[in-house]
Amino acid sequence: MNGAIHITLAWHDWLNLFAHYMLLSLMSLGGAISTTSEMHRFLVEQHGWLSQAQFNDSIALAQAAPGPNVLFVALMGWNVGMNAGSTSAAFLGVATTMIGILLPSTIFTYQVAQWGHRNRELRPVRAFKQGMAPVVIALLLSTSWILASSAGGSGYHWPLWLLTLSSCLVIWRTKLHLLWVLGAGALLGALGFV
Amino acid sequence: MTSPPSAFEHPRPESLLDLFVAFTVLALQGFGGVLAVVQRELVERKRWLSNEEFIEDWAVAQIMPGPNVVNLSMMIGARYFGLRGALTALAGMLAVPLVLILLLAILHARFAGNAQVAGALRGMAAVSAGLIAATGLKMSVALKRNPVPLQWCVAIGAIGFVLVALLKFPLAYVLLALGGLGCVLAYRNLR
Numbered sequence: 001m002n003g004a005i006h007i008t009l010a011w012h013d014w015l016n017l018f019a020h021y022m023l024l025s026l027m028s029l030g031g032a033i034s035t036t037s038e039m040h041r042f043l044v045e046q047h048g049w050l051s052q053a054q055f056n057d058s059i060a061l062a063q064a065a066p067g068p069n070v071l072f073v074a075l076m077g078w079n080v081g082m083n084a085g086s087t088s089a090a091f092l093g094v095a096t097t098m099i100g101i102l103l104p105s106t107i108f109t110y111q112v113a114q115w116g117h118r119n120r121e122l123r124p125v126r127a128f129k130q131g132m133a134p135v136v137i138a139l140l141l142s143t144s145w146i147l148a149s150s151a152g153g154s155g156y157h158w159p160l161w162l163l164t165l166s167s168c169l170v171i172w173r174t175k176l177h178l179l180w181v182l183g184a185g186a187l188l189g190a191l192g193f194v
Numbered sequence: 195m196t197s198p199p200s201a202f203e204h205p206r207p208e209s210l211l212d213l214f215v216a217f218t219v220l221a222l223q224g225f226g227g228v229l230a231v232v233q234r235e236l237v238e239r240k241r242w243l244s245n246e247e248f249i250e251d252w253a254v255a256q257i258m259p260g261p262n263v264v265n266l267s268m269m270i271g272a273r274y275f276g277l278r279g280a281l282t283a284l285a286g287m288l289a290v291p292l293v294l295i296l297l298l299a300i301l302h303a304r305f306a307g308n309a310q311v312a313g314a315l316r317g318m319a320a321v322s323a324g325l326i327a328a329t330g331l332k333m334s335v336a337l338k339r340n341p342v343p344l345q346w347c348v349a350i351g352a353i354g355f356v357l358v359a360l361l362k363f364p365l366a367y368v369l370l371a372l373g374g375l376g377c378v379l380a381y382r383n384l385r
Contacts, residue, residue, distance in 0.1 A: 023366070026259050027259065027369055028260055028261070029259055037359065037362075041364065045362070060316075060322055061295065061298055061315070062295060063322045065298055066221065066294065067222065067224060067228070067288070067292070068224065068287060068288070069261070070261035071291055071292060075296075078299050098292075101261075102264065104259075104260075105259040105265070106264065106265070106268060108259060109258040109260055109265045109269070110268060112258060113254050113255075113258065113265070116258075123384050127378075130384075131376035131378070132373050133333070133336065133337060134348075134351045134354070135369060135372040135373045136333070137334050137337070137351055138353075138354030138355045138358065140329055140333070141327055141330045142358040142359035144323045144324070144330065145323075147322060147323035161320075164321070164327070166324070167328075168324035168325070168327045168328045168331070178325060181324075181325070182318050184317075184321070185314075185317035185320055189315065189316045190313045190314040
């Protein structure tokens with residue numbers, strides 16, 4: 001299997017994973033994708049529960065599949081469980097990461113949404129909403145950087161950087177459907193150009 | 195906001211099942227993100243929301259932590275059926291796509307040894323990185339109208355990028371410190 005590693009997870013590791021995703025849930029102000037760099041730090045660098053290839057594949061597969069982008073979190077949980085040795089652990093991984101990433105934020109959002117809607121003209125509400133914007137954008141660019149710099153494994157691989165840069169320009173500047181760009185990336189990769 | 199009182203009665207979901215099916219259908223159309231599909235399906239086709247309502251809900255969904263479209267679906271569901279509606283919309287958005295993506299993961303594990311499959315995913319990962327950067331760039335246009343002065347925005351953005359992407363600082367500290375600075379600057383400049 002691609003980049004699979006073998007790990008052993010004790011109960012406190014599962015709890016640790018759950019707690020970490022609950023924390024990330026409350027920090028995911030730009031959407032779940034903005035906390036990707038933190039997931040990478042935790043799963044790949046700090047604990048070694050996920051290989052670099054599995055990390056990248058989780059995000060790439062979720063982008064290629066229908067549904068909200070947050071499902072990449074389910075794939076990370078799935079892969080952590082598979083690394084721990086079984087399909088049932090993989091389902092536990094999906095439940096742990098998905099419930100973790102969704103529970104705190106959805107409870108919070110449900111409670112606050114109506115209040116925020118009624119008070120959207122209040123100065124502190126507007127200050128929070130707009131004041132977070134620069135750092136949220138920085139997080140998106142950081143996520144992109146981490147993904148791009150690890151897509152080729154270790155070492156500098158200029159065709160992948162070129163592909164990242166040109167797809168960024170195309171998506172930023174044109175209205176071309178994302179599927180075409182993803183398809184082109186898949187084709188270039190399958191043919192061995194990147 | 196000067197949104198006019200709704201001049202006409204909105205159509206509305208008939209039942210929880212109707213709500214669930216609607217969100218499942220739109221989630222399944224969203225490759226690489228669902229937001230654009232939500233707008234087209236719920237505002238233009240079903241007319242459950244006016245465009246103004248949609249924009250206001252979207253703003254709140256973005257302020258809140260959590261996946262934005264998940265927040266948005268919950269808020270829309272809650273409007274019609276309370277907590278049951280919120281949970282139904284959430285389930286519609288996630289249940290079927292989750293099953294699909296796990297099937298994909300199993301297929302992928304089986305074919306991952308294949309050089310073409312590995313190459314295709316490597317190519318798509320590079321494109322995903324570009325997509326995320328493009329989203330950031332699109333959002334950065336809004337900084338011109340931000341109450342935080344532009345040079346502060348650039349400084350906060352650059353420091354945040356260096357800390358998170360290059361120095362691998364934990365996100366919580368960066369969000370608290372730089373986000374807090376942004377909020378204070380915004381508060382001072384808002385009237």
